[in-house]
Amino acid sequence: MFTYKIENGYCAITGYKGEVPSELVVPETIEGATVCSITDNAFAGCTTLEKVTLPPTVQMIGHKAFKDCKNLKTINTKNVTHLRPDAFEGVVIA
Numbered sequence: 001m002f003t004y005k006i007e008n009g010y011c012a013i014t015g016y017k018g019e020v021p022s023e024l025v026v027p028e029t030i031e032g033a034t035v036c037s038i039t040d041n042a043f044a045g046c047t048t049l050e051k052v053t054l055p056p057t058v059q060m061i062g063h064k065a066f067k068d069c070k071n072l073k074t075i076n077t078k079n080v081t082h083l084r085p086d087a088f089e090g091v092v093i094a
Contacts, residue, residue: 002026006033014039020046022071028055038065040084047071054080061087 003015011033013026020043028035035055040062043049047068052075060082066072068090075093077083 002030004030004035005039006031009033010037011035012037012039013042015042016046020048022048022050023053024049024051025053026055026058028057036060038062040064041067043069045069050074052076063087064089066091 001017002013003017004011004013011030013035026035034057036057037060038058042062042065044064044067047070049069049072051073054076056079059080061077061080061084063084063086065084065087067086070091072091072093
């Protein structure tokens, strides 16, 4: 289950409660709010993550959001306009 914060109709994913699955699909909306970002350190150290599917509404990925997710192989960042340079620190995506 995602952890998140909602403000002014927009939702920021802050992490995941419980065991993070190998494939994570981020929804376009949560509680009617548009998911627009992944916050700093949201999934840092989640070594189980292999694939992340982002909706087209996600435009920002924060500092070290996926730091040390060593098994992460696939993530779609096509619509991301604000990607922090250290968002994938310690990750090699082919």
